[in-house]
Every structure is written in structure tokens, then in C-alpha cells.
Amino acid sequence: MLTPKEKQNSVELYFMEARAKLIDIAAFMDRIEKDGLTDDFRYQAFLDALKELETGNRAENVLLALSDPTKEPITSATTKAACGAWPDKPR
Amino acid sequence: MRYIEPHAHMVSRTTDDYQAMVIAGCKAVCEPAFWAGFDRSSVNGFYDYFCQLTDYEPKRAAKFGLPHFSWLCINPKEAEDLVLSREVIAMIPDFLGRDNVLGIGEIGLNKNSRNELTILEEHVNLAAENNQLILVHTPHLEDKLKGTQLIVDLIKNDSRIDPGRVLIDHVEEHTVKYVMDAGMWGGLTLYPESKCTSPRAIDILEAYGADRLWMNSACDWGVSVPLAVPYAAQEMRRRGYDDETVDQVFFQNPVKFLSQCENFTVRG
Numbered sequence: 001m002l003t004p005k006e007k008q009n010s011v012e013l014y015f016m017e018a019r020a021k022l023i024d025i026a027a028f029m030d031r032i033e034k035d036g037l038t039d040d041f042r043y044q045a046f047l048d049a050l051k052e053l054e055t056g057n058r059a060e061n062v063l064l065a066l067s068d069p070t071k072e073p074i075t076s077a078t079t080k081a082a083c084g085a086w087p088d089k090p091r
Numbered sequence: 092m093r094y095i096e097p098h099a100h101m102v103s104r105t106t107d108d109y110q111a112m113v114i115a116g117c118k119a120v121c122e123p124a125f126w127a128g129f130d131r132s133s134v135n136g137f138y139d140y141f142c143q144l145t146d147y148e149p150k151r152a153a154k155f156g157l158p159h160f161s162w163l164c165i166n167p168k169e170a171e172d173l174v175l176s177r178e179v180i181a182m183i184p185d186f187l188g189r190d191n192v193l194g195i196g197e198i199g200l201n202k203n204s205r206n207e208l209t210i211l212e213e214h215v216n217l218a219a220e221n222n223q224l225i226l227v228h229t230p231h232l233e234d235k236l237k238g239t240q241l242i243v244d245l246i247k248n249d250s251r252i253d254p255g256r257v258l259i260d261h262v263e264e265h266t267v268k269y270v271m272d273a274g275m276w277g278g279l280t281l282y283p284e285s286k287c288t289s290p291r292a293i294d295i296l297e298a299y300g301a302d303r304l305w306m307n308s309a310c311d312w313g314v315s316v317p318l319a320v321p322y323a324a325q326e327m328r329r330r331g332y333d334d335e336t337v338d339q340v341f342f343q344n345p346v347k348f349l350s351q352c353e354n355f356t357v358r359g
Contacts (some may be wrong), residue, residue, distance in 0.1 A: 002301035004331035013329065014290065057289065063265040067236035068203075077171050077202035080126075082232035 045085035092334075093359060094320050094341035097349065098197075098226075098260060098278060098307035101159070102148055108317040109155040110312070115321040118342070119357045120152060121349065123162040123197035123226050128312055130169055134178040137165060141182070144190040145295060160355060162226050163187070170201075170210035180213055187221055193352045194218065194264035196226025197260060200238040203230060219251035224352050229261045232285065239266040243273045256351055260307070261286055267295055267304075276303045276348050281319035286351045289319070289326040296340065305345045 032043050045066055052061035067087040093116045101109070101122050112120065122144060131137060144161040152159035163186055165179040186192060198214040200207045218225045225246070228340035243259065246252055259270045260278035263286065270277045277299075279292040289296070292306055308319035316322065324337050342359070349355040 002297045002336070004327075004336075005333045006331035008331045057264075059294070060264040064236065065261055066233055067265065068233050070237060071240070072156065073203050073205045073208050073241065075205060077204040077207065079169050080201060082202075082230065082234050084232045086233045 041087055041089065041091075042083060042085045044091065045089060058061075092116045092321065092324055092337060092341065093118050094324060095305075095345035095349070096308060096317075096320055097305050097345045098280065098309045099317065100125055100309070100311035101141075101152065102143055103312040104310060105156070106151075106315055109152060109157060111318055113155050113157050114236060115318055117157060117320075118359070119160065119355075121159040121160045121162070121193060121345075122148065122229075124164050124166060124309065125197060126166045126168040130172075130290070131175075134175065134182060138182060139177045141186045145186055145191055149191050157359060158191075160191045160193045160349070162193050164195050164198045164214055165210065166197065167199050167201040167207045167230075170207045171204060173206055173209065175302075176206075176210045176253065177213070182218055183217060184221065187223065190354060191336060193349060193355060194224030194226060195238075196222075196224075196258075197228040198225065199242055200227035200230050201228075201234070203234055203238045203241060207291075208241065208245065211242065212260055215246055215249055215252065219249060225252065225257045227257065229259060229266065231261075235261070235263065236265055239269055243269055243275065243319045246275070258305075258348060260308070262295075262304075263287060264291070264295060267299055271299055271303065276305070279304060279306045280309045281306060281316070281323055282309070283316060284313055287322060289323040292323060293327055293330060301336070301340050303344075303348075304340075305340070306341065307346065 047063040049062045149159040195218040254274035258276040261280045262277040280286040310317040
């Protein structure tokens, strides 16, 4: 739909940045395991979302894996903040 | 380069930020009403805030040669209180005649509750009755998918609202298609930790085209970058885009949407 006039090599542009983020993810997982926090629902959602890296449309599918998939409004808001993962996701 | 900052909470920013934005090429800044980080105690707090958005802040921006525009509403984070929300909505028409007001926003949902939906519907009615543009905030993180669908469906069901006069902000990869398919505009918000990074925002432009998308910093009192928009423009150039395309995305697009309000004027 939109393409640059002079397309650049995406690996050249983004590999080092993605490499750094990948190592950060690995270190995060090591840290959570070391601290014995793997049962946290957010970490479990994180592990589920990682599986989406094997699919196409990875960014969209990771976001969907972390989303509340229900359709109906909740009765009332008891907090203002979001936590990044759907707390009611079945385990 | 020249650009419009279509979403910035400048009441939370410093004069240094104004200076940096102008030096970077900002030609106008648009400020939606939002949550102060705490709940206001009465409608009088909103009266003072609306005066700030429509009187004081434009004067502060003018000291840097920057035109300042504003949107008015009670934000969804405070919409659980129906009584207060309705007092605020009743007061908004008194401010709609002010010179820098663009429309109703940023309305929307936060936790996707029934009361939030009720107040969203009343805001949409206010916009329809007063022929105002609409700027919508979509929820954060895990609540965004559901909230975006609820919002788009509610607005689509009001036949008085032209979808081309509605911008749904903070879209991401999992919500942008729903907004584009509804004929509305979408906003890509550039945040360091949530919402979109510049490379992801450009990926979305490449997938959906630039016709009805803009980018904003939504800078406020939290972790945010007031120069995120020109940084994203630089990222587009790094990918090989020419100046004309960059100008379309960062200047012409927001001007096209915002010019639907006669109060919006900008010098190129």
C-alpha cells in the first residue's frame, strides 16, 4: 500500500536492534525463573504469546494473544490501569 | 521538514518542549482533554481545565509562534461517575464557540465498563447535535481490542456521524483494520514502552496506506517523547521514503482531517 522510493535492506536497518531486544527477552525469562515467578499470569501470557512468533502476522497475533477476547462491557471499572495481559485467561 | 503534532498534552510539558517542537518544524499542536493523573473533585475542576485548554495554553504556545488547538470532553478514566460526567458534558457547549476548539475528544473507553459506554454515547450525541469532529481514545494494552470494537460499533450505529469525521487514536496491528474498514481515520501513537514504535507505525502505514492514518506523540506527564513525530519522520527517511511522502504523512494528512473544522488553520 505504501512503499519507499528507494527501499533499504531491512536486515541492515533492524538486525542489531532486534538482536538486543531478543537478548533482553532471554535475560528477562532467566530472571523470572531464577526468582521463582513463573506462575504469574502475566508471565504465562508472555509464554503463550511467544508461540505466536512461529506464525505469520506475528505482531498482530502477539497482541491478540495478550488481549481480552470477550465482547461484552464489564459491569463497572474497579481500577484505571491495564496490566498488559488478560487476567481471566484460562490456564 | 514541516509537521503537525495532532495529539499532545502540552499542559503537562515544559517551555523547552515547545521550543524543541518548533525548531523541529512543528506548525500546529492539538491538545485533547484528558485525565490529570488524578480524579478531579468537581465540575469546577473541569471548568478551570477547559479555560486552560482554550485560553491560557494557546497563549503559552503563541509565545513560541505555535498555533494551539484543543478538544473537549470528560475522559473515560473519570466516566465511571455518571453524575460528574453529565455535569461536565452539560458545560461543554459553553466552550465550543471558542476559537481554538476542534471538537469532542479524547472520548472513548478505558476499562470497557457499562458506565464508560454510557458516557461515550452521550459524548457522541453531543458531537452530533453540535456538528463537531470526534477524537477517540482507545483503551490500553489487554483492553484495546475489545474497547476498539465496542467504540467503532457504537459510533457506526449513530447515522448522524460521518465516519470520515472521526479519528480513532492509539491503533495497533490488531485494531487498525477494524478502524479502516469502518471508514474512520486512525492515529498511530509513538510511545517508548506501549502503543507503537516508529518502525511498527511505518510497517502499519506500509500495510494499510497513508490515506487515513496520522502519527502523534500523545506526550503527557508519563513516559513519552514530545519529538516522537519528527523522529518517526526520520525513520521513514532511513527506510528510503522521499520528502513528498514524509510531508503527506506528517503534514498533509493531519491538515486534511483537521481542516474539516473551520477553526483549524495552519501556515505551511
